[in-house]
Amino acid sequence: MQDKFRRLIGIKAKPKPAAPPPPPPAESAAPATAAESKPVHSVAEKRPGRQGTAPLAPESEGKTISTRQQAEEYLQRLQVKLNHLADDFAEGVINREQFQKLYEHYQRERRSIENLLAVDSNTTELSAATGEGQSVMIRRQHIARAQGYSVYDNESGMPLATLGKFELDPALVAPMLSSFRAATQEIFGGGIRSTAIEGGRWVCFVPGEFTTLLAVFTNEPAEKQLEYIEDLHRLFEKANRHRLTQPPVDADALLFPHEFFLKK
Known part of the structure; x- marks a missing residue:
């Protein structure tokens, strides 16, 4: 469903980042003598306030706007366009035929997006067991x-x-x-x-x-x-x-x- 949303409102899906290469194997080192050996602290102990540096936390990905939210925001922009369309006709900027064609175009967009919003993204997995097609037909008939x-x-x-x-x-x-x-x-x-x-x-x-x-x-x-x-x-x-x-x-x-x- 997300791919349909993106295609409908003109949003391209971001390519997945390539997986980082595996780290090289650690080189074996000669065992240190007793005089040269130093106490080893665990990674958890290396925190601010102690000797050493804090462990690097995994870089958190920025929160992306959900496809549903993008669709809802697009519906709001469509309503703004409809209001501007009415203003343009009232002020004589566009003629009657232009208004009708643009109005129909915006309404088709609106209906398409709302139909997608009304569909659960997981229904394809349950359609065989729940009779999803029949429920859609009943909805349309009534x-x-x-x-x-x-x-x-x-x-x-x-x-x-x-x-x-x-x-x-x-x-x-x-x-x-x-x-x-x-x-x-x-x-x-x-x-x-x-x-x-x-x-x-x-x-x-x-x-x-x-x-x-x-x-x-x-x-x-x-x-x-x-x-x-x-x-x-x-x-x-x-x-x-x-x-x-x-x-x-x-x-x-x-x-x-x-x-x-x-x-x-």
């Missing part, structure tokens, strides 16, 4: 998948855009959205929340400074997926902040990075 998104303007309460298969009855969405915005502790609370709806699906509410994102999943999303959605909505508002602060908002001019997740 993962929550985003079906559609809808972005609502906080000020007007009207939907700005709908992406994917967001097939929710407006009569159901309106009261849920009102309750969420009221942030009643009994129902939703103050931050991102998800709740079950009909057909075993789940809807996720993500508050933002200018808009609120509603995301529909095939089943209950994991905590990590909720973090993704929260990051996604934050990035959406960051990239479109100039357009969102100039009413009326032109939905056709907005950039939607959500489309990447609908392809998966």
Whole structure:
């Protein structure tokens, strides 16, 4: 797994140092006379404060950063790149197509690294006994998948855009959205929340400074997926902040990075 990490994040494995040559055999010396002989001290006795020098301790190798830590640090750098990407689009430095292609590239990197982090380095030895392949298939079959998104303007309460298969009855969405915005502790609370709806699906509410994102999943999303959605909505508002602060908002001019997740 370490080799995969290094190849993925561009780190070359350090070559192992060559083994030192064996010491030459000691030359035999003539036995000393009684007058010339001196008391022999053990190596342990040759310490500071006594005659002689302290034994040379083996040179300790510097602590190297683990492959897992390198991967986690790379994920942090990817998030910084995503934030810069949103800034560049908002300031007109890059166009829409450049944003989409770069965003997809960074997300593929992110997923690849996180998939490697989720795999135990010793699972190859246990896969035959534990059915590792079957567990991976089960995990993939039951993962929550985003079906559609809808972005609502906080000020007007009207939907700005709908992406994917967001097939929710407006009569159901309106009261849920009102309750969420009221942030009643009994129902939703103050931050991102998800709740079950009909057909075993789940809807996720993500508050933002200018808009609120509603995301529909095939089943209950994991905590990590909720973090993704929260990051996604934050990035959406960051990239479109100039357009969102100039009413009326032109939905056709907005950039939607959500489309990447609908392809998966």
